[in-house]
Amino acid sequence: MTEVIRTSAELRDKVAAWKRSGMLVGVVPTMGALHDGHLSLARAAREQSDRVIVTIFVNPMQFNNADDLAKYPRDEAHDLALLDAEGVDVLFAPGVDEVYPEGFASKVSVAGVSEPLEGAMRPGHFDGVATVVSKLFGMTQAGRAFFGEKDWQQLQVVQRLVEDLNIPVRVMGCPTIREPDGLAMSxxxxxxxxxxxxxxxxxxxxxxxxxxxxxxxxxxxxxxxxxxxxxxxxxxxxxxxxxxxxxxxxxxxxxxxxxxxxxxxxxxxxxxxxxxxxx
Amino acid sequence: MTEVIRTSAELRDKVAAWKRSGMLVGVVPTMGALHDGHLSLARAAREQSDRVIVTIFVNPMQFNNADDLAKYPRDEAHDLALLDAEGVDVLFAPGVDEVYPEGFASKVSVAGVSEPLEGAMRPGHFDGVATVVSKLFGMTQAGRAFFGEKDWQQLQVVQRLVEDLNIPVRVMGCPTIREPDGLAMSxxxxxxxxxxxxxxxxxxxxxxxxxxxxxxxxxxxxxxxxxxxxxxxxxxxxxxxxxxxxxxxxxxxxxxxxxxxxxxxxxxxxxxxxxxxxx
Incomplete structure (x- = not known):
């Protein structure tokens, strides 16, 4: 059974126990509403890690549009059933107050690759992505992190961030999964x-x-x-x-x-x- | 003998071997020109960690004044002798190109506590501090980090940063060391x-x-x-x-x-x- 964890303290204890056994932890950061694209990342993580954490957090900091945030689809029970079927060890699904508690004041930003396209159209979006991904890497202590090529520019931002801040995680880009008619899953x-x-x-x-x-x-x-x-x-x-x-x-x-x-x-x-x- | 390491790749291998043996790594980030204040931090690290890394890096990103950067005192041979006498395991002294290679584009910033006093007088200073400290935590994978209270505001910024980005390091603030006439060592x-x-x-x-x-x-x-x-x-x-x-x-x-x-x-x-x- 996939275990649901809501706090970083509980997650830290879980991961510490795995690490003492020499296990390699893989993480798949998501915003939930899981589809086959996400599940392909969970499968890659399963193949290339000893333990798999999928995170679900609809990160307010990366939404520049309140309406998009409000309308973002959420169905955790369904997501959990899908992850369980894939043999994912932990679903880490913290609340907003757990990720951004009172007093939170830090920001990670990546210049260059984050500036055109999505960065130009969605001001602040990649600061939100870089910040929450940094936090998730800290919380999960993962050795490998799996991201879809669907969000190509995000993948470049995360790779830059990991290299620049010397975060000890290997970023694995995975192919976009499409519907039979070619539409990229989203x-x-x-x-x-x-x-x-x-x-x-x-x-x-x-x-x-x-x-x-x-x-x-x-x-x-x-x-x-x-x-x-x-x-x-x-x-x-x-x-x-x-x-x-x-x-x-x-x-x-x-x-x-x-x-x-x-x-x-x-x-x-x-x-x-x-x-x-x-x- | 204190071993001198200049690249993060070499440091990573060294630290990985320590960690496989279950050792707790302590780090003392400095800009060199070591005095008894720094050495008191090295001693605290020695007492509270299994292995001690002292870093020396005069971080250009945290100097808002080119003249101050140019005049900052440097004497690595002397520093190394002092660290050796304290039983420090590794002096990590990377060059500027190792810390900020071509293409480097990331920045860590901490709002609030970094804004008044030193933050107001030295624009960009704490962004430079937060960024290089994040990098040093990533490079050293330290479980404990020792900072002097002499730089009180910096200590607050680092503590905020570590909490906000969920960096798995415990920040230890250590008392200011003074000359016999009361002048804070600097x-x-x-x-x-x-x-x-x-x-x-x-x-x-x-x-x-x-x-x-x-x-x-x-x-x-x-x-x-x-x-x-x-x-x-x-x-x-x-x-x-x-x-x-x-x-x-x-x-x-x-x-x-x-x-x-x-x-x-x-x-x-x-x-x-x-x-x-x-x-």
């Missing part, structure tokens, strides 16, 4: 109406087409403009960004002279979806 | 001329007098004004601050209704000295 997908859900795969499909065109030598600007028009024609209300960025340095690039990633954020009704793929 | 004292050195104890003497007056029921504002005048008459060029602050919350107070600390910063010629005492 906790926000449940907020789509049936019509929106049916239309949403156009984002990934057009990203694939643009990536293929660029690989085939098309001008990147033109390929992305075509894709953007098709995404809007396909039912998205707004494309916030659709950009080719270098893997190294995360700079906007216009060709494949260096390894690159294609990243997008777009609004389907009042639901904001993101995706990214290798090019 | 690496900057060697920059005083013989005349300045002879005059400098007036700072502590007047702080003691003011504290006694306040304890005896004098008005705090009047007692501090009297002390400030005497410090200036005694040879200091400027008193940056001389303030009574609450232990809890670090707020300016005017009486002893709550436990308080008296803190001062003053310039003797071009050397800035700080001190603080219980009231």
């Amino acid at each position: 906790s926000r997908n449940v907020r789509l109406s049936p019509e929106e859900r049916a239309a949403a795969p156009v984002l990934y499909a057009q990203m694939q087409q643009a990536a293929q065109a660029i690989r085939d030598g098309a001008d990147a600007g033109a390929a992305l403009a075509t894709a953007k028009a098709a995404i809007l024609a396909g039912g998205f209300r707004e494309v916030e960004y659709l950009e080719l960025r270098s893997i190294d340095g995360f700079l906007q690039v216009s060709d494949l002279a260096t390894p690159a990633r294609l990243l997008a954020a777009a609004w389907m009704g009042d639901v904001r979806l993101i995706d990214n793929i290798a090019v | 690496s900057r004292n060697v920059r005083l001329s013989p005349e300045e050195r002879a005059a400098a104890p007036v700072l502590y003497a007047q702080m003691q007098q003011a504290a006694q007056a306040i304890r005896d029921g004098a008005d705090a504002g009047a007692a501090l004004a009297t002390a400030k005048a005497a410090i200036l008459a005694g040879g200091f060029r400027e008193v940056e601050y001389l303030e009574l602050r609450s232990i809890d919350g670090f707020l300016q107070v005017s009486d002893l209704a709550t436990p308080a600390r008296l803190l001062a910063a003053a310039w003797m010629g071009d050397v800035r000295l700080i001190d603080n005492i219980a009231v």
Whole structure:
């Protein structure tokens, strides 16, 4: 049975006992509303660690939009059943007061990689991510941490943070898990109406087409403009960004002279979806 | 013999071997130019840990004044001999490129306690302290860290940081060590001329007098004004601050209704000295 722990003190005791036995602890930080993407991370952690902690904490500090925070889906009982089926040892699900008690005053920020795209669209978002992830690493004392490539920029921020602050954890990026029609799994997908859900795969499909065109030598600007028009024609209300960025340095690039990633954020009704793929 | 280590990779291996043997690691972060104050911290670490690491790193990120950074005294050979005599296991003395390699982009900041006094006088200073201390905790994996009360506000910042980011280290504050005439030991004292050195104890003497007056029921504002005048008459060029602050919350107070600390910063010629005492 997956054990539910709510306080960092209790978690510390649990982890200390594991560590005395020489066990490697893996952690999967989540905000709950678990889907197969999260479960693939739990499976990776299970394979590559001796003990697995999945954390569920809807972190207010990383929401720049109160409405998004309020509407974020939550169903802990269902999540717990899924984790139990995956053989996860501990579900760490602290309350907001446990993570940010009175007097809390610290902030971790990562310049550079956190600034464009999600950082530009969601002010303060990555400070919230970097701070809570630092805390979760401290609380779980994990040797390995599993993050999905779905949140590619977040993965880069976390890797930078871990290297910069010499946190003794190895960050493992895991592939995005998709629905059969290609839509990247996301906790926000449940907020789509049936019509929106049916239309949403156009984002990934057009990203694939643009990536293929660029690989085939098309001008990147033109390929992305075509894709953007098709995404809007396909039912998205707004494309916030659709950009080719270098893997190294995360700079906007216009060709494949260096390894690159294609990243997008777009609004389907009042639901904001993101995706990214290798090019 | 104290072993000198320059890279975090080498330190990590050393510490991992200790930890496998169940040893408790103590760390004393310093900027070198060691005096008896530092050595008292090394002794405390020796008594309360199985292995002791003293770090020497003159952290550019915490100097707001380039001249102060350039003039900061450095004598590693002498420092090493002192640490060896104290039975310190490792001197960790990384270069600037090891601590802040190319691409480094992270910052740890602590609001509240870091804002007045030193924080107001030295913009960015405590961000630099919080960031490098976070890094040193990550690099040394210490279970206990020893800091002097001489840097009282820094001690509060570090304690806040450790609590807020759930860093698994216990912060031990150790008493200020003084010269026979009362001057608080500081690496900057060697920059005083013989005349300045002879005059400098007036700072502590007047702080003691003011504290006694306040304890005896004098008005705090009047007692501090009297002390400030005497410090200036005694040879200091400027008193940056001389303030009574609450232990809890670090707020300016005017009486002893709550436990308080008296803190001062003053310039003797071009050397800035700080001190603080219980009231």
